[in-house]
Amino acid sequence: MEGFTSISSLFMKNELKQFLEKEVLPGTGVEPAALWEGIDEIVRELQPEIKQLLHKREELQQQLDQWHSEHPGVPSLSTYREFLKEIGYLEPEVEDFTVGTEKVDTEITAQAGPQLVVPLNNARYVINAANARWGSLYDALYGTDVLSPVEKGSAYNPERGEKVIAYAKQFLDETFPLESGSHQDVTEYLVRNNTLTAVLVQGEETVLQKEQFAGWQGEENAPKALLLKNNEMHAEVQIDRGHPIGKTDQAGVKDILVESATTTIVDAEDSVAAVDTEDKLEVYRNWLGLIKGDLTASFNKGGKEVRRSLAEDREYAAPSGEMLTLSGRSLLLIRNVGHLMTTEMLQTAAGEEVSEGIVDSVVTSLIAVHDVRKNGRYQNSKTGSIYIVKPKMHGSQEVALTNKLMQKIETLYQLPANTIKVGVMDEERRTSLNLKQCIKEVKDRIFFINTGFLDRTGDEIHTSFLGGPMIRKNEMKESSWLQSYEVSNVWTGLNTRLHEKGQIGKGMWPMPEEMKQMMEQKSGQISAGGNTAWVPSPTAASLHALHYHQLDARDIQRVKLTETAPENKMLEVPIEETPKWSKEEIQQELENNAQGILGYVVRWVEQGIGCSKVPNIDDIELMEDRATLRISSQHMANWLQHGIVKEAELKAVMKKMAKLVDQQNEGDPAYTPMTPDTESSIAFQAALELVLAGKNQPSGYTEPILHRRRKEFKAAQRTGEMVN
Ligand SMILES: CC(=O)SCCNC(=O)CCNC(=O)[C@H](O)C(C)(C)COP(=O)(O)OP(=O)(O)OC[C@H]1O[C@@H](n2cnc3c(N)ncnc32)[C@H](O)[C@@H]1OP(=O)(O)O
Ligand SMILES: O=CC(=O)O
Ligand SMILES: [Mg+2]
Secondary structure (H helix, E strand, O other): OOOEEEEOOEEEEHHHHHHHHHHHOOOOOOOHHHHHHHHHHHHHHHHHHHHHHHHHHHHHHHHHHHHHHHOOOOOOHHHHHHHHHHOOOOOOOOOOOOOOOOOOOHHHHOOOOOEEEEEOOOHHHHHHHHHHHEEEHHHHHHOOOOOOOOOOOOOOOHHHHHHHHHHHHHHHHHHOOEOOOOHHHEEEEEEEOOEEEEEEOOOOEEEEOHHHEEEEEEEOOEEEEEEEEEOOEEEEEEEOOOOOOHHHOOOOEEEEEEEOOOEEEEEOOOOOOOOOHHHHHHHHHHHHHHHHOOOEEEEEEOOEEEEEEOOOOEEEEOOOOOEEEEOOOOEEEEEOOOOOOEEEEEEEOOOOEEEHHHHHHHHHHHHHHHHHOOOOOOOOOOOOOEEEEEOOOOHHHHHHHHHHHHHHHHHHOOOOOOOEEEEEEOOOHHHHHOHHHHHHHOOOOEEEEEOOHHHHHHHHHHHOHHHOOEOOHHHHHHOHHHHHHHHHHHHHHHHOOHHHOOEEEEOOOOOOOOHHHHHHHOOHHHHOOOOEEEEOOHHHHHHHHHHHHHOOHHHHHHHHOOOOOOOOOOOOOOEOOOOOOOHHHHHHHHHHHHHHHHHHHHHHHHHOOOOEEEEOOOOOEEEEOHHHHHHHHHHHHHHHHOOOOOHHHHHHHHHHHHHHHHHHOOOOOOOOOOOOOHHHOHHHHHHHHHHHOHHHOHHHOOHHHHHHHHHHHHHHHHHHHHHO
């Protein structure tokens, strides 16, 4: 095969083979021949199993479709439950057990804090994310709407600055109260007898309680930084009387750094558009750079050349008399793709593509072997673990398959058993309903469960597609199935003692610009029992970090563990039995969905951007990724199926919204408008296809269409380049 080299019985793209041989393998202790043989064996054994499990998904969906056609509307619970048991959708109960994962880093076991997610194909963002372990509270407050609407413009506004400082000092008073007086009235901080001492305006001295003072930098009588600790999370008061802000502060405080993203998921899945070898290698190379510690990104920002690299660790003198070192970087977890897609990078002799999930796990864990062998400039996992997040698994058999894959990889790389930890995204209905069984399959390697409610909503719609029209998208968050799913996830996590070994994670804040709202609402995820929750940006991480100071997540979990089992309402399908929507409401729903779909898809297909901010109908910028696309496309397809909208009307809405999206992108020189010639716009046709063919997409996923259309666009671009 042209462009491929044979490795055992398989054929590998030359670029991947070279990348593995020249850039990855040296230093891992794994020989090329052993790798090729190992991959071959894994593929031979697991590829048929994956196919079988994908076939099982289809079979179940057909049975569900048939059942819903015969029982239209909201299902009667007892009959429905029986049916689901009969077809094996609901799995048999399993005995109680506890999670036994060992060698998990303290960022996961001891700390409770924000989890940042970042697209792995963007080196500039990825380095930023790794460094988001620490973030400026002053910047986070000044640059967002938490205190007052965002101001555009470059000049520093001292009035806004004052508000920021007052808020931050109030945070200090609430979280790190002085024995008497307020941080607002401090004129000098110093360290005396290993105690943080503050001099107040009137001249009297006060102290911070001992347990909260973790260290300092600089001289004891003129410290530059004071390290404070609460609920296992740190904050650093930075003092510099020569700094433009420090100069204006009576205590010389220039900023308060907050420990922010304790963990970061570097994402090779739903936030990236990676459809071929070129794209995948970019993703893998960035992961290698992160693990080796030498990833850099150079770019121009505000007229200045910036070269970004990974942050160093932070060192402090500790009250114990010893030095204290804290990581300067977030603990990195990598999200692989799920079981569905295959990749051109590796093929069988018959020309059949190999599962992309297998290749992802083999390559990303091989790269992480450098961390286990301490080859990098920094050490990501101090416990020698590799953290892989596995998305979109349906039920316990698929989790068992992932476990088998990781076992085989460990054997291949001669790693101790359970070195590769697995994070299970609870984002498909069959996993939520059988979560205990799923956790059991990876009970000694699981390090988190996470309520990926976005994918989960897409799957909720697709599973019961033929039952009737779904409620409006915005109503989903309040619906009983979703609330029950959140509660049940926590319950199962706590009762398998997962929280003692890992994270019970909560979902994404998908409105990156709405930080005031986030500050008002996102602490709810901790009150609900989460010890981590997803944020879309470093700024959001720094702000959400404050919630972990306000609430003791571990304590909340201990209390929740004593509660009785929640009622399971996950089978309450969100069908609107007697739709009474006005024409305007229907139009609004369709336009909102169409705008989101088109705004996201056009950048995906034509620019290879897998996660972007797209304004909704109310001009609020929403984070759109493949999971939000799954919801919108399935929702429109479902309304089409049930006659809430006719095909011609739907097409008209799509065209109207394409015009709007074109206008919204006018300032982007790389953008090609979809209108007026929507027929020849590959992006527009992709968006339309996602809706018109939505009913038949596997589990309602958008990957197959997106990948095909992106490849089509890339090919057209290449042909165009050749012609020009
Ligand atoms: C359902 C799911 O699967 S959710 C998981 C998938 N979602 C994600 O991964 C969301 C990740 N977030 C993002 O990709 C981005 O924040 C977006 C696309 C939502 C917004 O991106 P932009 O429009 O470029 O953001 P904006 O212009 O406000 O900010 C850009 C700055 O913030 C930084 N930034 C934004 N998001 C991130 C992030 N997730 N990690 C690190 N840095 C980030 C950028 O580095 C940039 O700073 P720089 O100029 O110093 O490099
Ligand atoms: O992956 C996260 C989700 O919400 O889906
Ligand atoms: Mg998801």
